[in-house]
Amino acid sequence: MVSRSGQRRVRTYAAAGVSRSRQATAIAALLANAGYRAPPASGRSISLPGHYAGLIRIGRETIAITTDTVGTKTILAESMGRWEEIGVDAVAVNVNDLASIGARPAGLVDVISCRQPDPNVFEQIGRGIYRGLEAAKCSLLGGETAIVPELLHGVDVGGTAIGFFPNGRNPVTGNRIRPTDVLLGIPSTGLQSNGFTLARRIASESGVSLRSPREGATQSLGEELLTASRIYVAASESLAGQNGTVGFAHISGGGVRNLPRLRRGVQFVLDRWPRPFGIFQWLKEAGGIDLTEMYQTFNMGIGFVVVVRAAAAASALRRLWRAGYADTLIVGHVAPGHGVTMPHFGVDYSSYS
Amino acid sequence: MVSRSGQRRVRTYAAAGVSRSRQATAIAALLANAGYRAPPASGRSISLPGHYAGLIRIGRETIAITTDTVGTKTILAESMGRWEEIGVDAVAVNVNDLASIGARPAGLVDVISCRQPDPNVFEQIGRGIYRGLEAAKCSLLGGETAIVPELLHGVDVGGTAIGFFPNGRNPVTGNRIRPTDVLLGIPSTGLQSNGFTLARRIASESGVSLRSPREGATQSLGEELLTASRIYVAASESLAGQNGTVGFAHISGGGVRNLPRLRRGVQFVLDRWPRPFGIFQWLKEAGGIDLTEMYQTFNMGIGFVVVVRAAAAASALRRLWRAGYADTLIVGHVAPGHGVTMPHFGVDYSSYS
Numbered sequence: 116m117v118s119r120s121g122q123r124r125v126r127t128y129a130a131a132g133v134s135r136s137r138q139a140t141a142i143a144a145l146l147a148n149a150g151y152r153a154p155p156a157s158g159r160s161i162s163l164p165g166h167y168a169g170l171i172r173i174g175r176e177t178i179a180i181t182t183d184t185v186g187t188k189t190i191l192a193e194s195m196g197r198w199e200e201i202g203v204d205a206v207a208v209n210v211n212d213l214a215s216i217g218a219r220p221a222g223l224v225d226v227i228s229c230r231q232p233d234p235n236v237f238e239q240i241g242r243g244i245y246r247g248l249e250a251a252k253c254s255l256l257g258g259e260t261a262i263v264p265e266l267l268h269g270v271d272v273g274g275t276a277i278g279f280f281p282n283g284r285n286p287v288t289g290n291r292i293r294p295t296d297v298l299l300g301i302p303s304t305g306l307q308s309n310g311f312t313l314a315r316r317i318a319s320e321s322g323v324s325l326r327s328p329r330e331g332a333t334q335s336l337g338e339e340l341l342t343a344s345r346i347y348v349a350a351s352e353s354l355a356g357q358n359g360t361v362g363f364a365h366i367s368g369g370g371v372r373n374l375p376r377l378r379r380g381v382q383f384v385l386d387r388w389p390r391p392f393g394i395f396q397w398l399k400e401a402g403g404i405d406l407t408e409m410y411q412t413f414n415m416g417i418g419f420v421v422v423v424r425a426a427a428a429a430s431a432l433r434r435l436w437r438a439g440y441a442d443t444l445i446v447g448h449v450a451p452g453h454g455v456t457m458p459h460f461g462v463d464y465s466s467y468s
Numbered sequence: 469m470v471s472r473s474g475q476r477r478v479r480t481y482a483a484a485g486v487s488r489s490r491q492a493t494a495i496a497a498l499l500a501n502a503g504y505r506a507p508p509a510s511g512r513s514i515s516l517p518g519h520y521a522g523l524i525r526i527g528r529e530t531i532a533i534t535t536d537t538v539g540t541k542t543i544l545a546e547s548m549g550r551w552e553e554i555g556v557d558a559v560a561v562n563v564n565d566l567a568s569i570g571a572r573p574a575g576l577v578d579v580i581s582c583r584q585p586d587p588n589v590f591e592q593i594g595r596g597i598y599r600g601l602e603a604a605k606c607s608l609l610g611g612e613t614a615i616v617p618e619l620l621h622g623v624d625v626g627g628t629a630i631g632f633f634p635n636g637r638n639p640v641t642g643n644r645i646r647p648t649d650v651l652l653g654i655p656s657t658g659l660q661s662n663g664f665t666l667a668r669r670i671a672s673e674s675g676v677s678l679r680s681p682r683e684g685a686t687q688s689l690g691e692e693l694l695t696a697s698r699i700y701v702a703a704s705e706s707l708a709g710q711n712g713t714v715g716f717a718h719i720s721g722g723g724v725r726n727l728p729r730l731r732r733g734v735q736f737v738l739d740r741w742p743r744p745f746g747i748f749q750w751l752k753e754a755g756g757i758d759l760t761e762m763y764q765t766f767n768m769g770i771g772f773v774v775v776v777r778a779a780a781a782a783s784a785l786r787r788l789w790r791a792g793y794a795d796t797l798i799v800g801h802v803a804p805g806h807g808v809t810m811p812h813f814g815v816d817y818s819s820y821s
Contacts, residue, residue, distance in 0.1 A: 141585035142613055148594030149555070149578070150608050158574035158632065160607040163731040169609030171575045173632045174529045182577040182612050182628055190618060202502070221511035222524045224535040224628060225502070226579075232494035241501030248504035252761050255503050256522030259626075260495055265543060265665070266622050273612075275535055275628035276579060279511065279526045312618070466768035 163288060166376070167212040167365070168278075170286065177280050178219035183208040184226075184273025188311045190385055191340055193269055194325055198236050200343040201272050202243020203309045207344035208367070209276035210251040211419065214347045215365040217287030217355030218254035218278030224275040230264040240272065243343065250346040253278075287355050289362035289377025289422065292449055294362060297428040298374075298383065300446035301350055301435065303418030305342035305394055309368045310413040314340060317402035329397050343458065347419040353438035359427020366414040371455050372464050379445075382452030386459060387445055389416045406460045417446060516641060519729070520565040521631075521716070523639065530633050532571035536561040537579075537626025541664045544693055546622055547678055549554040551589050553696040554625050555596020556603075560697035561720070562629035563604040564772065568701045568718040570640030570708030571631030571758045573606035583617040585619075593625065596696065603699040640708050642715035642730030642775065643646040645802055650716060650781040651727075651736065653799035654703055654788070660783055662721045663766040667693060670755035682750050690746055700772040706791035712777030712780020719767040724808050725817050727773065735805030739812060740798055742769045758811050770799060 152160055161170040161177070168179040185204045193203045210220040225244060227237070248255055253276065280286060306314060318336060324330050325337030332339055347365070354360040362377045374383040391399050391406070395415050398404065409415060421443075423431045428445070435443045454465040484674045506515055514523040514530070538557045563573040569706040578597060601608055606629065633639060638784070669741065671689060676682050677691030685692055685772045700718070707713040715730045724733060727736040744752050744759070748768050762768060773797075781798070788796045807818040 136637070137587070138585045138692055141587040141590040144587045144591035145580070145594040145597075145613070147598040148591055149601075149611075151598045151606075153574070153601070153605045153607040156605065156634070157572060157605045159485065160575060167610075169575065169577060171607065171609055173531065173574050173630075174634070176527045176529045178526065178531060178574075178630065180575060180577055180609050180628070180630060181580055182580075182610065184579070184612065184614055185615065187616060187618055210776040219510060221506070221526050221531075222513060222522065222533060224522060224533055224627070226535055226537070227498070228537075232491045234490070234497045237494040237495070238497035240502055241498040244498075244502040245504045248502075248506070251585075252506045252510045252523065254506040254510065256513055256524055256533050257520075257535065258502075259502060260498070260535055261535065261539065263540060263624070266624050267620060270620050271581065271619050271624070272617070273579070275533070276531060277526075277531065277630060278526075281527070323811055439781060 127379040145219070161315055165386065166216055166288065168216045168218065177286070179213055179216055179278040179324055180211040180275065181209050181271070182275040183212065183312035184271060185256055187315070188308050189270045191311060191315060195337040195341060197341055198239035199243040200341045202240040202425040203247040203343035205272045206244055206247025206251060206253070207346050208308050209274050210253055211347050211365045213276055214419070215363040217280070217284065217351055217363060219281055219352060220251045220276055220278045220348055222254045222256035223248060223258050223274050223276045225258040226261070227258070228261040228267055228271040230267055232260065232262055236270070247346060262339065276462035284356040287360060287363050292378040292422050293359045294381060294449050294451050295425050296422050297425050297445060298385070298447040298449070299417040299419035299421040299423060299428065299431060300388065300444045301347060301367070301413045301421070301436070301440050302416055302442050304345045306340060306342040307418055313402070313412055314398055316445050317398050321401040329396070345418055349438040350419060350421065350435055350440050353434040354431055357427065359424040360421065361424065362422030364420040366418050366420060369415055370406060370415060371410045372411050374455050375453070377422065380453060382450045383447060383455045384450045385447040385455060385457045386431050387447055388457060392416060401436065406462050410457065410462055410466065420446065452455060459463055516639070518742040519569055519641065521569045521571065522540055529534060530639070530809050532566055532569055532631045533628065535563040535626070535628040536565065538661050539622060539664060540668070541661050542623045542625055542688065544664060544668060548690040548694060550694055550754070551592035552596040553694045556600040556696035558625045558627050559597055559600025559604060560699050561661050562627050563606055564572045564700050566629055566631035567704035567772070570626050570633070570637065570704055571718060572634055572705060573604045573629055573631045573701055575607045575609035576601060576627050576629045577609050578611040579614070579619055580611070581616055581624040583615040585613065585615055589623070599781040600699060604701040629712050637709040640713060640716050645731040645734055645775050647734060647804050648776050648778050649775050649802040650798060651738070651800040651802065652774040652776060652781065652788070653741065653770035653786060653797045654700060654772040654774070654793050655769055655795050656719070656767045657698045659693060660697040660720070660767055662770055666755070666765055667751055670751050674754040684735045684750070702791040703772060703774065703788055703793050706787040707784055710780065712784065713774065714777065715775030718771060719771050719774040723764045723766055723768060725764050727808050728806070730775065733806060735802045735803045736800060738800040738806045738808060738810045740800055741810060745769060759815050763810065763815055764817060773799065775802065798818040
């Protein structure tokens with residue numbers, strides 16, 4: 116959702132029976148009214164359509180800010196009594212958005228809202244936050260804990276992260292993307308933090324217990340679904356500021372439909388994106404979900420996409436390898452046209468919506 | 469709550485049956501684990517015990533960050549079908565915390581979590597956010613809307629704000645506060661965003677309908693309770709950087725017990741703080757609440773306290789008058805000792821806890 120008032124992420128669930136048009140009307144009503152822009156003495160906000168991070172010029176620095184929650188993945192954590200992954204995810208959802216604009220994460224504030232403060236749960240979430248922050252090299256700057264049983268059924272975990280552009284680095288916005296550019300995909304660790312309402316419904320209707328493995332897996336289904344998100348900060352850091360690097364996309368809610376947000380007027384051809392495998396293949400089969408729905412709900416195995424000039428692809432792969440992403444794949448290229456196409460799957464999206 | 473991992477606000481409700489010791493154990497478990505501090509290349513976080521804002525040095529700027537929600541005031545908004553005040557409050561809870569450290573607000577991201585997106589509700593919240601941002605001269609940089617019926621009963625509204633210190637201004641931390649300093653109090657508009665669990669319980673047990681006025685009032689009780697928070701940014705801006713200004717306190721959750729957070733080893737003597745009046749007097753009487761509980765739950769008519777050198781008090785009052793706070797009162801002074809005392813009420817707190 117993009118508007119004059121900045122970037123807005125919408126986390127929603129068709130499965131929950133929310134009408135998309137009612138939601139769009141509501142968000143539009145919010146944004147049409149809320150979008151105040153302050154005089155320059157309070158910093159100059161920078162409009163960046165399509166991106167999840169807001170940008171503002173403060174004095175001599177440009178600060179990026181992003182806010183997000185883990186969403187309903189916490190319901191699964193509660194079922195399993197495992198919370199460390201949720202802590203990692205609360206960091207990941209935010210710092211990976213900063214990474215997607217080439218900002219270096221600096222600090223995070225977390226927000227945990229719950230009915231009852233359980234010391235064991237909080238300890239696990241704390242360990243996960245530490246793991247996530249360490250991977251992102253991002254300091255904890257504070258947080259809020261809200262014990263609000265009247266507002267909440269479960270536990271809501273999220274945060275806000277700020278980042279910056281060291282040494283005069285420019286934001287990586289995608290506005291230089293052009294046909295012939297190459298798309299590199301860095302694998303995810305699983306569902307990360309998206310698609311959980313659908314995934315939990317499929318799991319519960321499948322008859323497979325969360326405590327036992329699905330066919331073909333070794334760990335339990337619940338543990339597999341809970342796997343902590345991968346953090347892509349080091350990938351962004353290794354490539355931001357390189358001339359051949361022209362775009363980053365965090366494949367979060369909306370799946371591959373995140374790509375057209377980087378740049379309109381070109382087509383993202385994902386002709387080498389992996390076929391559904393592992394947990395994604397199982398969800399597709401168990402749920403009877405078609406590929407169009409799968410690729411716009413889940414990350415389908417790739418959590419972060421890097422767009423590079425064709426001539427820079429080999430050096431970018433080497434840099435990613437050195438940064439700890441030796442499993443990066445070439446997943447496609449940019450062509451004339453618009454939207455996203457996955458020709459070998461017969462999947463086609465015209466835009467992010 | 470203060471710890472090595474930075475600032476943490478805890479919003480809780482004794483009325484909701486949450487054990488304070490269990491809560492303290494849980495928060496301690498979170499903080500003992502979560503507090504990662506990044507290497508300097510990611511910015512240098514600045515430890516500032518006692519304050520609600522986190523600080524980090526990024527390049528050539530110091531950035532302040534604060535996160536908070538409106539809490540259960542939204543339950544009252546829902547009962548009344550009025551939401552604009554909640555939008556103002558979502559800004560106020562955050563920018564007033566920035567004001568309390570002398571940071572100029574630059575940008576806000578809002579987070580609205582709800583069961584169903586109601587366009588009318590969102591429009592009203594949007595209008596309120598705009599009003600709040602305009603009063604704070606703070607830009608909207610983005611936000612998140614989470615439609616999560618499985619997690620929420622009601623509507624949760626909050627945000628995160630960032631601010632900065634223009635022209636080399638130093639943070640106002642309270643560490644120079646000393647006996648003989650004078651305490652100036654700027655009135656609140658009512659409950660602002662704190663004490664709503666208790667206030668709603670008193671209102672519901674009082675037999676007074678939210679739709680009709682309490683004794684002595686003209687507007688309905690619901691409207692009176694909902695009154696939007698006052699924003700103190702212009703007060704902070706008019707005094708931060710002045711040599712005689714040594715502290716600011718946002719009187720939020722914890723009431724006057726926020727004062728000792730500014731400085732230990734001195735006593736805040738509130739011998740001229742107003743007696744309970746208006747809605748506060750009514751809540752005290754209707755609920756049979758003692759003064760000690762009242763002054764640590766509600767702001768009791770003063771939303772922001774400025775600590776100045778005695779010699780600077782007159783000029784500070786003039787500056788506040790010009791900035792739009794002509795109703796500022798002298799509410800007390802600083803003395804040797806510790807904690808907060810209200811000698812004419814027989815109320816005494818040894819610390820913020």
